[in-house]
Amino acid sequence: MMNLEIFGVADDPQSDVDAIVGLVAAVQEAQQNEQVEAFLSLFRKADPVWTTxxxxxxxxxETIHDFTAQVLPGSxxxxxxxYTPVRILFIRPDVAAVNVHQVPLTPDGTPADxxxxxxxxxxxKEEGLWKIAAAQNTQVFENL
Structure with missing residues (x-):
């Protein structure tokens, strides 16, 4: 596991970090098990944005739901x-920016090309729960 860098001030530092690490693990679990509703439960309901x-x-x-329901099953x-969180910046105690390291795996769970x-x-953080408000996924191209 990579070292997790933490910056900024949280309401309850260890609890908030644990919850955010848990959210990233839940993203991985939902993706790996093709669980559309579990994945969507990680987003806030009010105006989330996701860039694939x-x-x-x-x-x-609704747009994120419809897209996920179309592409996640069978993916x-x-x-x-x-997914491994590598950096958390608490912008405010209730807002965090999280960098994640994503490594491709084969269907049996071994590292993939x-x-x-x-x-x-x-x-x-809404009603005590961390939710995705916005997200961007970017592929890494080493030669750039």
Whole structure:
């Protein structure tokens, strides 16, 4: 596991960090198990934005839901990914920016060839729960 860098001030530093690490693990779990509703439960309902690794911007919970319901089932046939949070910046105690290291895996869970990803999440704490407010996934191209 990579070292997790933490910056800024949280309301309850250890609890908030644990919850954010748990949210990233829940993203991985939902993706690896093709769980559409579990994945969508990680987003805030009010105006979330998700930009896919291929640059498709999805605005609004319903739009993200419809896209995810279309592409997530069956998506692990050729592989999946592991997600590791590497940096958390508490912008405010209830807003955090999270850098994630995403490594491609084969369907059996071994490392796969292919570009890594660098998801970036903006999380908002609402009613005591961290939710994805905005996210961007970017593929890594080493030669750039």
């Amino acid at each position: 690794g291929h640059g498709k911007r999805l605005s609004g919970w 692990t046939q050729y592989g999946t990914a592991a 292919g570009p890594e990803g660098r998801p970036f999440y903006i999380l908002a």
